[in-house]
Amino acid sequence: MAKTILDIQGLRKTYGIHEVLKGVDCAVQEGEVISIIGSSGSGKTTLLRCINMLEEFQGGTISLDGEEIGYRAEGATRRRKSEKEIARQRALTGMAFQQFNLFPHMSAAENVMLGLVKVKKMTKPDARAIAEKWLDRVGLSARANHYPGQLSGGQQQRVAIARAIAMSPRLMLFDEVTSALDPELVGEVLQVIKGLAADGMTMLLVTHEMRFAYDVSSRVIFMNQGVICEEGDPKDMFVHPKTERLAEFLKTSSFN
Numbered sequence: 593m594a595k596t597i598l599d600i601q602g603l604r605k606t607y608g609i610h611e612v613l614k615g616v617d618c619a620v621q622e623g624e625v626i627s628i629i630g631s632s633g634s635g636k637t638t639l640l641r642c643i644n645m646l647e648e649f650q651g652g653t654i655s656l657d658g659e660e661i662g663y664r665a666e667g668a669t670r671r672r673k674s675e676k677e678i679a680r681q682r683a684l685t686g687m688a689f690q691q692f693n694l695f696p697h698m699s700a701a702e703n704v705m706l707g708l709v710k711v712k713k714m715t716k717p718d719a720r721a722i723a724e725k726w727l728d729r730v731g732l733s734a735r736a737n738h739y740p741g742q743l744s745g746g747q748q749q750r751v752a753i754a755r756a757i758a759m760s761p762r763l764m765l766f767d768e769v770t771s772a773l774d775p776e777l778v779g780e781v782l783q784v785i786k787g788l789a790a791d792g793m794t795m796l797l798v799t800h801e802m803r804f805a806y807d808v809s810s811r812v813i814f815m816n817q818g819v820i821c822e823e824g825d826p827k828d829m830f831v832h833p834k835t836e837r838l839a840e841f842l843k844t845s846s847f848n
């Protein structure tokens with residue numbers, strides 16, 4: 593039986609008085625590729641940011657490999673774990689964003705090496721070897737010594753993905769990684785993600801690329817107003833949506 597990597601129960605997140613996640617339950621098995629779809633403001637980014645501990649949350653639990661992340665229960669209440677502990681847990685997930693967030697004064701290889709040296713305490717030659725391996729995997733072996741400013745958007749995004757994957761995360765989180773790209777550069781990034789999926793990487797990806805979600809996902813989650821409104825096999829869901837909400841969403845989305 594597949595192993596549960598991520599287990600989210602009753603996740604609640606508020607910004608001030610605004611409740612953005614209203615009780616999200618979700619379990620992810622090893623090797624699953626899950627696309628998260630839903631209209632703007634439905635809470636997709638917030639969900640990923642909670643998993644990666646970039647946001648605090650007010651209720652529910654998130655467990656990774658059976659270990660509760662961010663907080664520890666203390667009787668009826670809970671206490672936030674130490675920053676050191678949270679940093680260790682954060683390294684269990686890799687995240688790539690719409691904005692690539694590469695350091696402009698570092699080469700592609702140096703960007704990938706940084707976390708390996710600083711967080712994983714590797715020697716530079718070891719980190720360099722891993723960086724080169726992953727840059728090769730994303731089709732950028734010839735660009736290892738280029739600076740972000742010398743790379744196209746699609747290439748920069750592939751460096752950002754290589755940087756996250758090089759840390760050997762248990763789970764990869766992608767948040768609209770193709771949204772900032774010119775249309776002709778979208779394909780090369782999706783191709784890299786497809787390759788990772790084929791290798792068995794467990795991932796959660798927020799995407800507006802409905803055709804891609806349809807093609808690569810083992811499961812699709814449709815979020816609406818802070819809850820999971822519908823989920824299932826994309827081959828089924830996109831053709832026979834069960835809820836009116838999803839039917840409406842699909843009508844206005846790029847899937848056809």
Ligand SMILES: Nc1ncnc2c1ncn2[C@@H]1O[C@H](COP(=O)(O)OP(=O)(O)OP(=O)(O)O)[C@@H](O)[C@H]1O
Nearest residue numbers: 607608610612630631632633634635636637638639
């Ligand atoms: N830092 C913040 N402070 C206050 N409200 C926020 C903050 N970040 C997000 N929100 C609100 O939380 C809700 C969910 O936002 P979120 O970014 O998770 O949506 P999303 O589904 O990712 O949307 P999109 O498709 O536009 O990226 C929105 O109503 C948003 O305005």
Ligand SMILES: [Mg+2]
Nearest residue numbers: 636637638767
């Ligand atoms: Mg978002």
